Amino acid sequence: MELPLLPLLAVLASAFLAGKLAERIGYPSVLGELMAGIVLGPPLLGLLTSHPALDVLAQLGILLMMLYVGMEIDPSELGRASKGGILAALGGFITPFVLAYWVVTSWGGSTMEGLFVGMAAGVTSLATKSRILVDLKLLDTRIAHVMMAGALIADTLSLVIFAGLISVANPEDGGSLWLVAGKVVLFFGGTWAAGTYLLPRFAGALQRMGTAGVFPVVILVLLLFSEAAHLAGAHGILGAFIAGMFLRENVIGHTVSRDIMTWVRRGAVGFLAPVFFVTAGFQVDLAVLVDSTMLVVIVVGVATVGKILGTALFYLPTGYGWREGLVLGAGMNGRGAVEIIIAQIGLAAGIISQEMFSVLVVMAIATTATVPVLLKLGVTWLRARGELVTARESRTGAIIIGASPLNRLLGKVLADSMPVTLIDTREDHCAAAREAGLVAVQGSALEDVTLTEAGAGKAAYLLAHTGNPGIDALVGRLARQVFSIPHVHLLFDASRMKSSAHQNAKAHVLGETSFTGSFALDEWDRRIMEGSATVCEAPVPTRADGTVLKDELPAGLLAVRRGRDVLPIHTHFKYHPEDILIVLDS
Known part of the structure; x- marks a missing residue:
């Protein structure tokens, strides 16, 4: 025919x-x-x-x-x-x-x-x-x-x-x-x-x-x-x-x-x-x-x-x-x-x-x-009539790429209110994370099988903290396009990368910069391992009228406690005067 x-x-x-x-x-x-x-x-x-x-x-x-x-x-x-x-x-x-x-x-x-x-x-x-x-x-x-x-x-x-x-x-x-x-x-x-x-x-x-x-x-x-x-x-x-x-x-x-x-x-x-x-x-x-x-x-x-x-x-x-x-x-x-x-x-x-x-x-x-x-x-x-109800966020939990000492400490902080999984290619890092009571998956975060095992299909946050802007950008893109993770944060370490490289990586995945800006990953890892860095809590700096003073936020700010929730922060995070800051102090 x-x-x-x-x-x-x-x-x-x-x-x-x-x-x-x-x-x-x-x-x-x-x-x-x-x-x-x-x-x-x-x-x-x-x-x-x-x-x-x-x-x-x-x-x-x-x-x-x-x-x-x-x-x-x-x-x-x-x-x-x-x-x-x-x-x-x-x-x-x-x-x-x-x-x-x-x-x-x-x-x-x-x-x-x-x-x-x-x-x-x-x-x-x-x-x-x-x-x-x-x-x-x-x-x-x-x-x-x-x-x-x-x-x-x-x-x-x-x-x-x-x-x-x-x-x-x-x-x-x-x-x-x-x-x-x-x-x-x-x-x-x-x-x-x-x-x-x-x-x-x-x-x-x-x-x-x-x-x-x-x-x-x-x-x-x-x-x-x-x-x-x-x-x-x-x-x-x-x-x-x-x-x-x-x-x-x-x-x-x-x-x-x-x-x-x-x-x-x-x-x-x-x-x-x-x-x-x-x-x-x-x-x-x-x-x-x-x-x-x-x-x-x-x-x-x-x-x-x-x-x-x-x-x-x-x-x-x-x-x-x-x-x-x-x-x-x-x-x-x-x-x-x-x-x-x-x-x-x-x-x-x-x-x-x-x-x-x-x-x-x-x-x-x-x-x-x-x-x-x-x-x-x-x-x-x-x-x-005020009856159009917004649905609750069905995603929950965070995936942290990299199980270095800083990321393990951040994982412990976030785990107070959400499921946290760390991904790392190094067996010793994963073992240390498990000893700290965290869930860790050994493998490459560039492979969707690894991200699937880590629960990327249900995660609300992906924190790409390897310190390598190329890898972080690729993982962030995979998280966005394949798993539709709504919040993707990339680490910026001025000692490892140029600001332009980080901005390009962030734009590539429509992500945010983790923490309050540049975060020296190797330096904080060293301090944590030496025991000279500890986690403490502090109030949000505000004016008398309740306006948040973002310029006075501490450099080692890791996360924010808001009621029962602990939230990872980024450079455009909207702080509330009643928030409690979780800070890495040395």
Whole structure:
């Protein structure tokens, strides 16, 4: 089968332009791609046409896209999801599921069609939420955390139910329900065992192969899991999704995982998946808007009302109030890519009619279009009432690079209020840190495996205190880009480096200068080892009006005690008059 280059070029060009236009006005690109297929394809103008080769590319695109979705979901996060996230996910899934099932079956649809439409109504779009939360600057709020957790759980639940419906709807073994169920259970058990026990056995080898070497392995695992899902009677997208969930940092490493996700995103979201969404638009029957107007209005209505009210009702036991629940429901109302993929597979499998497929596409477009508007109104409402709550910082603890005497002493000071881990390549330094009651990891901080072992994924601070500006900058960059550590401090030692070199290193990682300025690492190490330097506490120097006199801060200032917390300081640290200074005095 020859690949039709002209139709492919036309589909990609229209998808690109329509996707960019949608993003420009605040909507996900998938809506623009769908509209391009509807307007330029057979449903309206007929300028774009399909081809069997395009269908192959489209199917590969959704496999890669579901791999990417799976890689974005951390299975451990599902287990640690907050009570609010679980309740929001259940309410936002169950209520529209039940209402949509009732509408479809009351309208004359089959039980299977009702279940399928109900499942599609319960889906929520993780990608849509991420983009909108960034645009509205809500990532540090409680509703953002609950919304993302709810989207993770709802999408995972939808795909599990989807697997069961596909298997039951298309039994290949004489209609034996027990055999169908057994194959699905075997698939989930086998993939769980492979992902939990088999893949981690090759983690070391995979992480040494680098991105270029690991990428073919990722594609191989994707195809194997997808084929296993197909053999179990489910669809390959379920296998792709599960493969992504297990091909995570603990298997292929943080740096490689980040690079692979970038490659997959560019290949799937940027090239192949748009082919799927444009060609999915080809199959929409616009006559449904005229012939089944009432059905369209009712399905979109129950999906929206069910999502918003269901989320709010289930969210009440958290004690955060019905208003926050309504805003959450409005934010989770968009369906997006996953629902379109599920609907198209349901159409191809004969589970839903073309009329119902068209209704689901309209539902995806309409509900997703409401999210930015309703969420912005809801956030403004909560903010005006003083009920928009900032989430607690989920990261905690500090990682100190270097286990020299100064860093060990600093680690002891900080350990009064947070977990502290030191990293050093020298065995004697690590042993001395452990003797002092600290956690130490021997290894190179330039390797993400070492940082992972030290808990970089949960750390709030990284203090790069090796005294080598090049190494400190590289470690700081790794901490920022791969582990997203929010606070990175670099040591400045004027006896070892020029100020310009330190400023360049600091700008390279968007970090801060540790302590109050230049800190002579070797000199303080010597004094600590000799016992001539001791830790003491002092008040913050202030004027009579309470203004902090930063010029009078002591040179050996290590940290600040603020209430029960001990905080590492930097040159732009905001001192409070009631703070207690922890000082290294000689």
